[in-house]
Amino acid sequence: MEAAQQEATARAREMQRSWYGEPLGALFRRLIDDLGLNQARLAAVLGLSAPMLSQLMSGQRAKIGNPAVVQRVQALQELAAQVAGGSVSAAEAAERMEEIKRSSGGSVLTPTGSQTTSSSGAPTVRRVVREIQSLLRSVAAAGDIIEAAEALAPSQPELAEFLRVYGAGRTAEAVAHYEAHQS
DSSP: OHHHHHHHHHHHHHHHHHHHSSOHHHHHHHHHHHHTOOHHHHHHHHTOOHHHHHHHHHTSSOOOOOHHHHHHHHHHHHHHHHHHHTSSOHHHHHHHHHHHHHOOOOOTTSOOSGGGBOTTSSBOHHHHHHHHHHHHHHHSOHHHHHHHHHHHTTTOHHHHHHHHHHHHSOHHHHHHHHHHTOO
C-alpha cells in the first residue's frame, strides 16, 4: 500500500510541475521563506484551508481547483520577486498580501493591485502570460492540451503552438513567445 501511495504522490507532483512549473510544495515553501509567512498565513492569503494547503504541498492533491486561488499564487510569486529585488519593502509586502487576500482573482485586463502593472499602468507581460496559462490550465490538464495541440497541428500549426507553449510550457517560454508575436 505504501508503494502505491508514493507512486500516487510522485504522479501528483509531476502533474503539478506540468501545470504550475514546479511541485506546489517547492513553490509554497519558497513563498513562505521569501515573504516571511507560515503555512497558516499563506493558506489564509490564498483563500485555502490549512489542510488543503498541506495536501497540495505534500502531493496528496495535485490541482488547485479554484482559478482565483491560482491567480493569488501568481500575485504572491510576483510580490516575492519584487521583495527579493528590493523594489518592495516588508511593510508594503504585508499591505499587498492583504490586497491579494481580499481579491477574488480579477482579470488581468482590469488589474486591482500595482503588483500586476508596469510603471505606465499597463499589465506586465509576465502577468498577461500567467493569466493565459491559468485560464488554459483551469479547463484542461497539460497532457490534454498537448493532445489537442497535436490534433490541431496539421491544419492549424500556429494555434497548436499557442496551446503547447501556454498550456503546457514554462512561463519563460510563454513570455518569449508573447514578446515575439507582439508588434
